Amino acid sequence: MNKTMEKIRKNLKSSQATIPLVAILIALFIGAIVMLIGGYNPIVAYESLVLKIFGSVYDMGETVRAIIPLILSGFAVAVASKAGIFNIGVDGQIIMGAVSSLLVGTLIDLPPIIHGIVAIVVGIIAGGLWGVLIASLKTKFGINEVISSIMLNYIALYLSHMLIKSFAAQEGTARSSLIKESASIGFPSLNTLFGGARIHWGFIILPFIVFAFYYFFEKTRWGYETKTVGLNPDAANYSGMKVNGILIRTMFISGALGGLIGALDTLGVYGYVAIVSSTSGIGFDGIAIALLGGNSTLGTTLSGILIGALDYGSQGMQFGAGVPSEIIGIVISLIIFFVAAPGIVKALLPKKKAPKKEVE
Amino acid sequence: MTANIISGSLIFAAALLFGGLGGMLSERAGVINLGIEGFMISGAFFSAVGAYYAESAGLGGLSPFIGLLTAFICTAIFSGMHALATLKYKADHVISGVVINLLAANVTFFLVKLLFDGAAETPRLTNMFSKISIPFLSDVPIIGKALFRSYPTTYIAFAAVLLIGFVFFKTSLGLRLRGVGENPGSIDTAGINVMKIKFWAVMMSGSIASLGGATIVLTTNGNFSFNTIAGQGYIAIAAVILGRWNPYGVLSGALLFGFAQAIKDQIQILDFASSIPTEVFYMLPYLVTLLALIFTGRKTRAPKALGIHYDASVR
Numbered sequence: 001m002n003k004t005m006e007k008i009r010k011n012l013k014s015s016q017a018t019i020p021l022v023a024i025l026i027a028l029f030i031g032a033i034v035m036l037i038g039g040y041n042p043i044v045a046y047e048s049l050v051l052k053i054f055g056s057v058y059d060m061g062e063t064v065r066a067i068i069p070l071i072l073s074g075f076a077v078a079v080a081s082k083a084g085i086f087n088i089g090v091d092g093q094i095i096m097g098a099v100s101s102l103l104v105g106t107l108i109d110l111p112p113i114i115h116g117i118v119a120i121v122v123g124i125i126a127g128g129l130w131g132v133l134i135a136s137l138k139t140k141f142g143i144n145e146v147i148s149s150i151m152l153n154y155i156a157l158y159l160s161h162m163l164i165k166s167f168a169a170q171e172g173t174a175r176s177s178l179i180k181e182s183a184s185i186g187f188p189s190l191n192t193l194f195g196g197a198r199i200h201w202g203f204i205i206l207p208f209i210v211f212a213f214y215y216f217f218e219k220t221r222w223g224y225e226t227k228t229v230g231l232n233p234d235a236a237n238y239s240g241m242k243v244n245g246i247l248i249r250t251m252f253i254s255g256a257l258g259g260l261i262g263a264l265d266t267l268g269v270y271g272y273v274a275i276v277s278s279t280s281g282i283g284f285d286g287i288a289i290a291l292l293g294g295n296s297t298l299g300t301t302l303s304g305i306l307i308g309a310l311d312y313g314s315q316g317m318q319f320g321a322g323v324p325s326e327i328i329g330i331v332i333s334l335i336i337f338f339v340a341a342p343g344i345v346k347a348l349l350p351k352k353k354a355p356k357k358e359v360e
Numbered sequence: 361m362t363a364n365i366i367s368g369s370l371i372f373a374a375a376l377l378f379g380g381l382g383g384m385l386s387e388r389a390g391v392i393n394l395g396i397e398g399f400m401i402s403g404a405f406f407s408a409v410g411a412y413y414a415e416s417a418g419l420g421g422l423s424p425f426i427g428l429l430t431a432f433i434c435t436a437i438f439s440g441m442h443a444l445a446t447l448k449y450k451a452d453h454v455i456s457g458v459v460i461n462l463l464a465a466n467v468t469f470f471l472v473k474l475l476f477d478g479a480a481e482t483p484r485l486t487n488m489f490s491k492i493s494i495p496f497l498s499d500v501p502i503i504g505k506a507l508f509r510s511y512p513t514t515y516i517a518f519a520a521v522l523l524i525g526f527v528f529f530k531t532s533l534g535l536r537l538r539g540v541g542e543n544p545g546s547i548d549t550a551g552i553n554v555m556k557i558k559f560w561a562v563m564m565s566g567s568i569a570s571l572g573g574a575t576i577v578l579t580t581n582g583n584f585s586f587n588t589i590a591g592q593g594y595i596a597i598a599a600v601i602l603g604r605w606n607p608y609g610v611l612s613g614a615l616l617f618g619f620a621q622a623i624k625d626q627i628q629i630l631d632f633a634s635s636i637p638t639e640v641f642y643m644l645p646y647l648v649t650l651l652a653l654i655f656t657g658r659k660t661r662a663p664k665a666l667g668i669h670y671d672a673s674v675r
Contacts, residue, residue, distance in 0.1 A: 038474050086454055143653045144601070146394055146454060150594040151646040158639040165637070277587055284462060291455065324473040329466030337459045343449035 020292050020299075022345050023338035024306070031331040035323055045321040049328075052316020053309045061190075061197025065269060066312040068202050069094075069261040071304030073286030075213050076257035078295040080131075082217065083250040084230035089134050089149030090283025092156035093127040093258025094265075099160040100126035101263035102273045105179030106168045115182040116201075120263045127259015128252040130156065135251035139244040153279050161275050168273075175274040185268040200268025209257070214297040216253075226250045258283065285311065288336045307332060365619070365626045370510055371579060373611075373618025374517040375400075375572040379596025380603065380610040381517075381524055382569030388528070388605055389561035390541040390665040394457030395442050396569045397593025398464030402438050403431035403570025404577045405468040408482040408584035409475065411577075415487050423487045424578045428513070431574040432567045438464070439566020443559045450669045461593070469586060481585035489513060489578050513575040518611075520568070525607040537561060541663035544670045554670055572596065591646065598649045602656055605663060613652070620648035 032042035053063050073090055080087035101123030110118055133152060137143040168176040185201040217223035228236045229246045237243050261282060266273055289307050293299025314328035338345050379396050386393035410430025414423035442460050445451040472482055489511045498508040528534040536557055539547040544554045572592070577584055595617050602616070603609025624641040627633045633641075 034470075038470075088458060137650070137654070141654045143650075146458075147594055147598050147601070147653065148650060150591055151598075151650045154591050154646040155643050155650075158643040162637050162639040165639075278590075284458075287455075287458060324470050324478075326466045326470035326473070330463065330470060333459050333462040333466060336455065336462070337445065337451075340455040340459065341445045341449035341451035343451075344445075 016294060016299075018349075019342045019345050020294070020303070020335075020339055022349060023292070023335050026338055026345065026348065027331045027334035030334055031327050034330065035327060038323075040321060040323045045317045045323045045327070048316045048320025049310070049313035051320065053313040055316075056195065057193075058195035058197050059312075061194025061199050063309055063312045064203065065198050065200070067305050067308030068206055069265060069282050070285055070289060070308035070311065071206065071301055072209060072257050072261045072264075073282045074289030074293060074300040074304045074307075075209065075286075076254045076261070076283070077286040077290035078293070078300050079213070079226075079250060079257065080254040081290055081295050082230045083226045083247055084233065085135065085138070085145050085247065085251060085254075087131070087134065087149060087251065087254050088146055088283065088287060089131070089152050090254075090258040090261075090286050091279035091281065092149065092153035092283075093130045093255040094262040094280060094282055095153075095156040095160045096130040096255075097123035097127035097259025097262030098266045098273050099163050099262070100259070101183075102176055102179060102266050103163065103167055105183035105267060106177055109180070110182060112182040115180065116185045116267055119179075119183050119267055120185070120260065123263025123266070124256045124259045127262060128256035131251040131253075131255015131258065132248055134255075135248040139247055153283075157279055160273065164273060164275060170272070174276075176272045178271045179267060183267055184271065185264070187268075198269045200264065202264035202268050205260075205264075209260075210297060210301055213300075217297075222246075222249065285332065288332050291336050291339050361626060361629070365622050366507065367510060368622030368625060369615060369619040370507070370514050371618070372621040373614040374511070374514040374579075375575040375592060376596045376599055376614040376617050377517040377521065377611060378572030378575060379569045379593055380599040380614050381520055381607060382565040382567070382572070383597050383600045384603070384605055384607065384610050385524070385537075385568065386562050386565035387600060387666055388541045388663055389537055389558045390544060390663060390668065390670065391443075391446050391558055391562050391565075392453035392457065392667045393442065393562065393565055394454055394594075394597065395439070395460030395464075395566070396457075396596050397589060397591065398457075398460035398462075399435050399439055399566040399569035400573035400576075400593045400596070401461070401464040401468055401589045402435045402566075403573030404581075404584050404588045405464075405471070405482075405573070406434040406570070407431040407574030408485070408577045409471075411485050411487070412483055415485060420487055423485070424489045427485075427578055428571065428574050431570040435570030436563050436567045439563050442566065443562035446562070446669075447555055447558055453667050465586070468584070472584065482583045484583045485578070488582055511575075511579045513571070513579055516571070517575070521607050521611050528607060538663075541665055544665055548670075548672055554672075558670070569593070569596070595645060595649050598653055601662075602652050604661070616652060617645060617649055620645040 032046070035042040035045055052059055054060060076090045076093070077087055101119040104119040104122045105115070130152065134145050134148050137148045138145050164176040170177040187200050187203070190199045191197060217227060225236070225241050225246050228241065229243050233243050285307055289303040290300055293301070293303035310328050310332065314325035317323040317327065318325045379400050382399065383393050383396045407427035407430060411423045411427030414426035419426060442456055445456040446453050472479060476482060491509050491511055494508040528538065536547055536552055540554055540557050548554045573589060576588055581588055596614070599610050599613030599617055602613035603611065624644050627641065
């Protein structure tokens with residue numbers, strides 16, 4: 001018994017997944033303690049969270065619907081991270097993608113399918129260009145991408161309000177008018193199968209994106225250049241790579257993924273864009289996902305599934321156990337915190353007596 | 361109206377000034393602090409709650425000061441988390457800062473719901489800071505109303521610039537602090553505890569920034585809700601960069617961005633402004649921040665050891 005435990009622990013310790021897994025557990029545990037202090041029952045809360053995720057076919061479908069943008073957001077952050085850019089502007093890129101595809105979906109007449117595809121492509125390009133803006137502010141003017149990202153998030157938010165009010169207004173509501181039927185990428189038969197859950201064709205696109213991420217970084221020269229710039233821009237420059245161009249290219253890809261999220265949600269889920277006072281926060285979840293997944297293909301996908309499910313399930317906590325859904329936000333932030341400061345997790349793990357190393 | 365714009369600029373600048381001074385303090389000690397947004401959120405929340413309970417306890421006009429104090433103390437504990445993560449556990453400064461922001465937002469909204477029966481914002485305060493007129497000076501036309509009739513927090517913020525400027529450039533503590541951010545090795549060699557200075561700088565950084573959040577609640581907003589801060593912490597950091605990590609520079613940065621916010625409230629009264637969509641004015645502070653950075657970006661130089669984990673064995 002002891003031996004197997006030892007073996008499991010050894011395997012865990014050596015594996016890359018240890019820190020993230022322990023981080024998740026500790027974060028959920030702290031979440032439970034916070035709930036206890038707040039006078040809530042954590043067991044009931046987590047139970048209603050799980051029930052919300054798997055409770056019915058509808059909820060399962062909606063969970064999948066909620067996971068799609070989060071995996072994409074994780075990849076958007078991961079792509080930029082590989083080049084050494086911390087893209088916390090995915091929220092803004094999502095808005096630009098959403099509002100651009102909305103305008104294509106409401107203002108232009110095209111045959112079905114083609115209309116949807118055109119709208120998605122325009123959304124992707126808009127998000128990508130918004131990302132390029134961050135990269136060029138960095139390369140041309142030396143502006144820290146974190147500051148410019150946040151500023152551009154707010155600018156995108158108010159720009160979208162302006163565009164909606166001018167070109168796609170729906171009088172008396174706090175949202176845009178609906179997109180034309182021809183631009184919808186809804187998947188009616190799949191929706192009925194899942195009791196009306198709003199799963200859309202993005203479900204089909206996702207595996208291609210996951211594969212493309214893997215292929216880009218493992219098999220292509222562009223991906224290799226991106227990684228090199230991220231690891232050591234000086235070395236990349238010395239070996240003849242055009243660092244600035246690579247950063248801009250990478251941020252286009254990162255922003256394009258954000259734009260895709262906005263386009264898919266607008267064309268496939270809501271059919272409109274709401275006029276809200278803050279950005280969606282999907283981009284910030286993407287940071288957690290990319291960090292938790294170590295920017296790897298598999299890790300980011302799995303983390304996206306986890307965080308997406310937690311996000312969606314947190315609504316269940318609110319209704320089922322009366323626990324404010326922010327508790328899941330706290331848990332997600334703590335997960336990032338522990339993954340970013342692995343020293344804390346290591347200090348909490350059971351210590352194995354390490355053979356004393358001679359001081360060199 | 362000129363007087364209103366100037367006076368408004370000073371009021372908005374005060375909040376950014378606290379945030380900026382906090383950010384500068386930490387960065388001068390070599391620790392990147394993107395958590396300023398979170399510390400301002402924390403300050404806004406704790407000041408609203410502190411002042412509310414002081415008010416309920418019948419402290420009346422004293423309650424905004426209690427709120428200010430609550431924000432300062434509670435946020436010190438919170439910024440200890442950033443200090444611990446970046447200094448002891450060598451977490452990436454940028455990521456730790458972003459976590460602080462996410463955590464601040466989520467924890468405060470959670471607590472608001474918990475303390476006030478599921479409400480989305482804290483109850484409106486009846487006792488807020490009122491404007492203090494400085495005798496005689498405030499009677500001068502335009503300038504008097506613009507400069508010498510303001511909230512106590514505005515005066516505190518400007519006094520803080522002078523105080524921090526003095527400590528930074530005229531005392532040995534200031535010299536050590538600046539040294540820690542430029543060349544920690546030499547400070548260590550001089551027998552001074554580098555980590556201790558860094559730790560205190562980060563703690564105070566959060567506390568000072570929290571006063572910025574408190575200022576917004578206790579002067580203009582009157583309560584705390586999810587969009588009380590709305591990116592002002594990041595604008596404060598932009599003021600630090602613009603001000604080249606110098607307290608007087610931070611002041612000018614904060615004034616510029618304060619002006620951008622004040623103009624949003626005042627310009628809409630004018631006739632020609634009615635044809636411009638309101639969103640343009642909402643965008644203004646963020647646009648001005650970006651433009652200011654574009655025009656000065658390359659010329660600024662951050663402290664040399666900024667963002668680098670100090671390790672005594674590699675020097």
